[in-house]
Amino acid sequence: MRFTIATVATALIGAVAVLAAPTSKYTGCSLSNVKVQPEAFVDPTNSSNTLPYPAANEKLVKIVLGYGSQNYSCVNGVATPNGAVATLYDLSCAFAVSPEWADVVTRGAVQMDPTAQLAGLQMLKNMFNAQFIAGVHYFKGDFTTPAFEFTDKTKFIGGVAGKIPALPGSDAGKRPDNFGAVPSLKLAPKQGMGSSYSTIYRLHTAGGSAPPSKCSWQGQRQIPYAAQYWVYKST
Ligand SMILES: *[C@@H]1O[C@H](CO)[C@@H](O)[C@H](O)[C@H]1NC(C)=O
Ligand SMILES: *[C@@H]1O[C@H](CO)[C@@H](O)[C@H](O)[C@H]1NC(C)=O
Numbered sequence: 001m002r003f004t005i006a007t008v009a010t011a012l013i014g015a016v017a018v019l020a021a022p023t024s025k026y027t028g029c030s031l032s033n034v035k036v037q038p039e040a041f042v043d044p045t046n047s048s049n050t051l052p053y054p055a056a057n058e059k060l061v062k063i064v065l066g067y068g069s070q071n072y073s074c075v076n077g078v079a080t081p082n083g084a085v086a087t088l089y090d091l092s093c094a095f096a097v098s099p100e101w102a103d104v105v106t107r108g109a110v111q112m113d114p115t116a117q118l119a120g121l122q123m124l125k126n127m128f129n130a131q132f133i134a135g136v137h138y139f140k141g142d143f144t145t146p147a148f149e150f151t152d153k154t155k156f157i158g159g160v161a162g163k164i165p166a167l168p169g170s171d172a173g174k175r176p177d178n179f180g181a182v183p184s185l186k187l188a189p190k191q192g193m194g195s196s197y198s199t200i201y202r203l204h205t206a207g208g209s210a211p212p213s214k215c216s217w218q219g220q221r222q223i224p225y226a227a228q229y230w231v232y233k234s235t
Helices: 005-020 092-097 099-111 114-128
Strands: 058-075 078-090 133-139 146-150 155-164 184-189 199-207 220-234
Touching: 058 092, 058 099, 058 133, 078 146, 078 220, 092 099, 099 199, 099 220, 155 199
Parallel strands: none
Antiparallel strands: 058 078, 058 220, 078 133, 133 146, 146 155, 155 184, 184 199, 199 220
C-alpha cells in the first residue's frame, strides 16, 4: 500500500485508540485476524512472477520487525553481499492496531539513529514493562544461510526459496545510504538444522540495498535496513 499522510494519520489515530484502551497490550498480540497481503507477493515489474503463498496447512505464528544492517564487501569494484545482522522486535501489537500502522513502524525503524533506537526501546520497556526484543537475525557459516534465533528458544535456519523486488513505494533507506529497499523473500528451512518453523517471508522491506555504482571502499560497508518477517509453522 502507498504511504500517504492520510494513511499515517489513520494509523496514528488507530494506535492512540488501542494504546489508550484499558486492556492495552504491547507484545504478544493475537495474529488470528492478520491476513496475507496479496500485493506483497507480486513482482511489481512482472505480475506473473510471484512469491509462493503460504501453504494451506501453514499457520502464521509471529510477525517481527527486523532492524539492522546488510553488509557488503567490495570485490573488484562490485558490491557483494556479505551477510546481515538485525535485532528482531515483536510487531504483533502493531498489527492489532492495523497493517498500515505496522508499515509506518517498519518504515520509521530504518530512519532511526541506532543509538536513539536503543534509548527509545529502553524507554518503551520502562514505560510499558514489555519485552519488545523477540530475537536476532544473522547469517550462519556462509552468506546463503540466514538464521533466526528467537527469545522463546525457537529458531530457523534456511535459504532463499523465492525472491521478488520490494513493494512499489518502499522506503529507499536512511540517507546517505538510501539506495533502495532490499527484495522481498521467501525463506525455506535447510534440512537437518533443527528449524522450528516451515517458512519465513521477508516483506515490506526498507533500505539495505548496495550503492548502485562501482564501489571502491575497503572492508565491509553496513547499509541500514528494516523489514517485516512473517513466520509460519506447519500444522
Ligand atoms: C515474468 O515472470 C514469469 C514467471 O516467473 C517469467 O516466466 C517471465 O519470463 C517473466 N517475464 C519477463 C518479461 O521477465
Ligand atoms: C558486518 O560488518 C561489521 C563492520 O565491518 C562487522 O563488525 C560485522 O561482523 C559484519 N557482519 C556480518 C554478518 O558479516
